[in-house]
Amino acid sequence: MQGLAWSLSLVLMAGVALIFLRVVAGASQPGGDAGTIAAAGYRWRDRLFWVVIVAGVAISFATLRKWPIPGHAAAAATPDVIVRAVGHQWRWELDRDTVRPGELVEFEVTSADVNHGFAIYRPEKSRILAQAQAMPGYTNKLQVRFDEPGDYEVLCLEYCGLAHHAMRAVIKVRADS
Amino acid sequence: MNTTTQPSPDTSTARLAFQLYAAIGIAVFLLMMVGGATLRATQAAWMPLAPNFAYQLLTLHGAGMVGTAGLAGAAVMWYFLRRHVPLSTGMFLAMLGLSLVGVVMILAAIGLGGYAGAWTFLYPLPAKGMVWGVHAAAGFAGGLVLIGVGFLLFYLDCALALLKRYGSLWRALGLNQLFGSGPLDKSHPPTVVASTMVIIVNVLGILAGAVVLIMTLVNLYLPSVTFDPLLMKNLIFFFGHVFINATIYMAVIGVYEILPRYTGRPWTISRPFLAAWLAITLMVMAVYPHHLLMDYVLPKWMTVTGQVLSYCSGIPVLLVTAIGTLVNIHRSGIKWDLPSRLLVFSIFGWSAGVIPAVIDGVVRVNLVMHNTLWVPGHFHFYLLLGLLPMLLGTLFWACTRSGWKESALDRAAFWTYGVAGTGFCLAFLFGGMHSVPRRFAVYDPAWIGIAQVGTVAATLVLAAAVILGLRLLTRLPRASLTA
Numbered sequence: 065m066q067g068l069a070w071s072l073s074l075v076l077m078a079g080v081a082l083i084f085l086r087v088v089a090g091a092s093q094p095g096g097d098a099g100t101i102a103a104a105g106y107r108w109r110d111r112l113f114w115v116v117i118v119a120g121v122a123i124s125f126a127t128l129r130k131w132p133i134p135g136h137a138a139a140a141a142t143p144d145v146i147v148r149a150v151g152h153q154w155r156w157e158l159d160r161d162t163v164r165p166g167e168l169v170e171f172e173v174t175s176a177d178v179n180h181g182f183a184i185y186r187p188e189k190s191r192i193l194a195q196a197q198a199m200p201g202y203t204n205k206l207q208v209r210f211d212e213p214g215d216y217e218v219l220c221l222e223y224c225g226l227a228h229h230a231m232r233a234v235i236k237v238r239a240d241s
Numbered sequence: 242m243n244t245t246t247q248p249s250p251d252t253s254t255a256r257l258a259f260q261l262y263a264a265i266g267i268a269v270f271l272l273m274m275v276g277g278a279t280l281r282a283t284q285a286a287w288m289p290l291a292p293n294f295a296y297q298l299l300t301l302h303g304a305g306m307v308g309t310a311g312l313a314g315a316a317v318m319w320y321f322l323r324r325h326v327p328l329s330t331g332m333f334l335a336m337l338g339l340s341l342v343g344v345v346m347i348l349a350a351i352g353l354g355g356y357a358g359a360w361t362f363l364y365p366l367p368a369k370g371m372v373w374g375v376h377a378a379a380g381f382a383g384g385l386v387l388i389g390v391g392f393l394l395f396y397l398d399c400a401l402a403l404l405k406r407y408g409s410l411w412r413a414l415g416l417n418q419l420f421g422s423g424p425l426d427k428s429h430p431p432t433v434v435a436s437t438m439v440i441i442v443n444v445l446g447i448l449a450g451a452v453v454l455i456m457t458l459v460n461l462y463l464p465s466v467t468f469d470p471l472l473m474k475n476l477i478f479f480f481g482h483v484f485i486n487a488t489i490y491m492a493v494i495g496v497y498e499i500l501p502r503y504t505g506r507p508w509t510i511s512r513p514f515l516a517a518w519l520a521i522t523l524m525v526m527a528v529y530p531h532h533l534l535m536d537y538v539l540p541k542w543m544t545v546t547g548q549v550l551s552y553c554s555g556i557p558v559l560l561v562t563a564i565g566t567l568v569n570i571h572r573s574g575i576k577w578d579l580p581s582r583l584l585v586f587s588i589f590g591w592s593a594g595v596i597p598a599v600i601d602g603v604v605r606v607n608l609v610m611h612n613t614l615w616v617p618g619h620f621h622f623y624l625l626l627g628l629l630p631m632l633l634g635t636l637f638w639a640c641t642r643s644g645w646k647e648s649a650l651d652r653a654a655f656w657t658y659g660v661a662g663t664g665f666c667l668a669f670l671f672g673g674m675h676s677v678p679r680r681f682a683v684y685d686p687a688w689i690g691i692a693q694v695g696t697v698a699a700t701l702v703l704a705a706a707v708i709l710g711l712r713l714l715t716r717l718p719r720a721s722l723t724a
């Protein structure tokens with residue numbers, strides 16, 4: 065998902081850059097008839113408008129029809145294990161930290177003091193698997209299925225003060241647990 | 242572009258007020274950039290800043306940049322709106338005066354009181370910072386309230402002037418024309434439309450901000466009085482989102498007013514233009530739930546609204562302002578100089594920055610990108626490469642009545658700013674792709690390389706900005722309100 069977001073952003077941003085560069089390159093030459101250019105430009109704009117609308121409807125359906133956040137909906141699947149995760153300045157309190165690969169784990173995320181962010185990182189640490197806000201007075205439910213065994217680090221992703229960067233925990237995913 | 246009558250007199254006080262805004266704006270922007278670069282260098286493990294100091298710097302950089310962007314944007318709006326309706330110089334200066342008092346309070350809160358609760362002051366963190374005291378948090382919140390009051394005074398003056406001239410904000414926004422059947426009155430200035438939009442959304446945004454700040458202050462001094470953290474979060478993000486967006490919508494007035502003077506092609510209203518501004522007015526206020534996509538206790542419809550409206554919010558920018566700019570300059574014989582380069586570049590930065598922003602608004606993406614460096618990546622794109630060049634371009638133009646003689650240094654500074662700035666933002670986005678968290682004072686070893694690239698780019702941007710800033714300051718005595 066992260067790679068797709070990055071590539072798509074780069075391609076679209078490069079597209080915008082190319083269009084700007086192209087127009088800018090010829091802008092200092094006079095002689096364009098303002099009326100003709102405006103008519104052509106606005107024809108493009110109107111076409112693009114419909115392209116963007118149709119794409120928007122398609123993207124919205126594709127990304128929202130199956131609800132993207134497992135656990136956050138009335139029809140959530142029944143979990144195999146429930147883990148309560150409570151944020152404190154500056155540590156995580158998990159009522160269990162070992163789960164089995166493949167089982168559906170539901171994290172009940174909340175906080176004892178300020179807002180924190182509960183983010184689970186994949187073992188190689190360069191990709192977030194999923195996250196939820198940890199907020200005092202509320203419990204956000206997040207369902208995760210860990211496919212691979214390993215150590216999944218939990219980082220705090222909502223700024224919570226002095227030791228925000230050091231507020232960590234580890235979820236161990238073990239086949240023999 | 243009616244310059245035959247000038248509703249607001251060109252007095253020396255008015256000119257001085259504008260120069261004050263420009264000088265203070267440039268100076269603070271440069272200082273905050275130094276702060277930002279220091280922060281990036283800390284993340285790159287090149288600066289041995291203690292975490293508490295780094296978070297104070299983060300708070301200062303965020304609050305300082307957002308506040309200055311607001312003031313400088315308001316200066317652009319004032320500069321052009323006063324050509325269409327009479328505006329008070331006193332109110333304009335009152336906004337600056339109140340803001341300066343607010344800034345002193347904020348500086349004291351951060352520097353002396355050690356406040357480091359970030360510019361978003363997310364409840365209940367201000368009261369539970371552990372390392373800073375109640376008065377520090379209150380100083381910060383109180384400072385923001387004063388700045389907000391200053392803005393409200395300014396908008397009040399603008400709103401009264403618009404009401405007197407157009408009868409209602411509805412007409413000022415051009416809605417009677419949009420929904421009327423007759424031909425459009427092409428003399429209705431885009432500046433008036435944009436200003437009206439900003440007044441509507443930002444007055445509501447600042448009022449929400451004032452309410453939540455006062456609740457924060459009550460909680461600080463009466464800890465037994467608590468508030469619902471989810472409600473507070475909604476109010477804070479409504480305020481923050483509206484305020485920072487309003488800065489761009491004020492600054493873009495500079496593009497609408499100035500580019501036509503280079504190209505000789507007037508930028509007049511049209512039905513798509515009016516429809517776009519109406520859509521922006523509504524969407525800027527309704528889209529803030531995209532900051533709350535990871536709050537699963539919110540109703541599902543709010544999450545859906547956040548995603549869908551994020552996407553829709555990108556459309557007016559890209560289709561109306563960006564295409565409008567390209568159409569305006571294409572084969573127009575435009576003379577490239579610093580102001581025109583900066584203004585056209587700013588529309589590129591804004592349009593391009595919208596793309597990663599919209600992508601992050603997709604819930605599936607947000608699930609793995611929220612609060613990573615992807616976020617400062619996209620907003621620095623449209624603030625550093627969109628908003629700032631827009632403001633600088635307008636200021637340069639206002640100081641360049643007799644024509645800007647461009648030196649090789651200007652050109653070098655412009656290109657360095659653009660290229661290094663793009664690199665700086667891409668380094669943030671790249672960090673986001675690798676799930677590097679935002680707002681971390683201390684980095685894990687794997688993240689340091691990206692931060693080092695970012696720091697090098699930041700240093701180049703800073704150098705270019707210093708050159709542009711100094712050039713501008715030396716030209717400032719020539720500033721003209723009728724340029």
Ligand code: HEM
Binds near residue numbers: 280
């Ligand atoms: C040389 C230019 C700049 C540099 C080097 C810089 C650097 C930074 C850095 C390192 C951060 C922290 C990122 C993180 O880890 O979360 C940051 C955050 C931020 N910057 Fe900048 N920045 C620059 C320009 C700007 C400009 C022009 C604006 C606005 C007009 C701006 C507004 C902000 C805001 C609002 C934040 C968020 C603060 C927070 O997370 O609380 N920056 N910047």
Ligand SMILES: [Cu+2]
Binds near residue numbers: 152153181221228231
């Ligand atoms: Cu935390």
Ligand SMILES: [Cu+2]
Binds near residue numbers: 224225
């Ligand atoms: Cu935290």
